[in-house]
Amino acid sequence: MSSLSETIRQKVRERAENRCEYCLSHQDYIMGRLQIDHIQPVAKGGDNTEDNLCLACELCNQYKWTQTENLDPKSGEIVSLFNPRQQQWQKHFTWSPEGTEIIGLTACGRATVGALRLNNSLAVTVRKNWVKAGWHPPN
Numbered sequence: 504m505s506s507l508s509e510t511i512r513q514k515v516r517e518r519a520e521n522r523c524e525y526c527l528s529h530q531d532y533i534m535g536r537l538q539i540d541h542i543q544p545v546a547k548g549g550d551n552t553e554d555n556l557c558l559a560c561e562l563c564n565q566y567k568w569t570q571t572e573n574l575d576p577k578s579g580e581i582v583s584l585f586n587p588r589q590q591q592w593q594k595h596f597t598w599s600p601e602g603t604e605i606i607g608l609t610a611c612g613r614a615t616v617g618a619l620r621l622n623n624s625l626a627v628t629v630r631k632n633w634v635k636a637g638w639h640p641p642n
Contacts, residue, residue: 523560524540525585537558539557541555542586573615573618580610590611595612595615598640601631603627605621
């Protein structure tokens with residue numbers, strides 16, 4: 504990742520408004536630093552252009568790793584994961600009424616929720632506390 508210039512890193516952070524582009528966690532509310540993720544992994548032919556980069560929290564980045572597809576639990580088909588450069592979050596996901604879980608609205612959304620484990624127990628617990636503090640869900 505050191506091959507990315509600070510200018511590109513800053514553009515990615517600003518474009519994402521300092522939020523994970525998968526789970527929408529804000530930099531101010533997580534431990535650690537949001538990371539630059541290759542949407543199409545370098546190992547699968549991805550490059551270092553801005554169109555292939557997004558901001559991700561450590562959990563989303565680790566769970567995604569080199570995945571680009573996953574099973575949609577509703578249709579049983581393998582589908583592409585959410586691409587923050589080509590798709591809008593609100594068209595593929597919504598928040599549960601309590602604001603603690605991410606619900607996939609489309610095959611892509613459901614596959615991404617599963618692949619990135621967006622509703623793992625740690626994330627849900629943290630979001631419950633963010634809701635109590637009035638920090639979540641994001642607008």
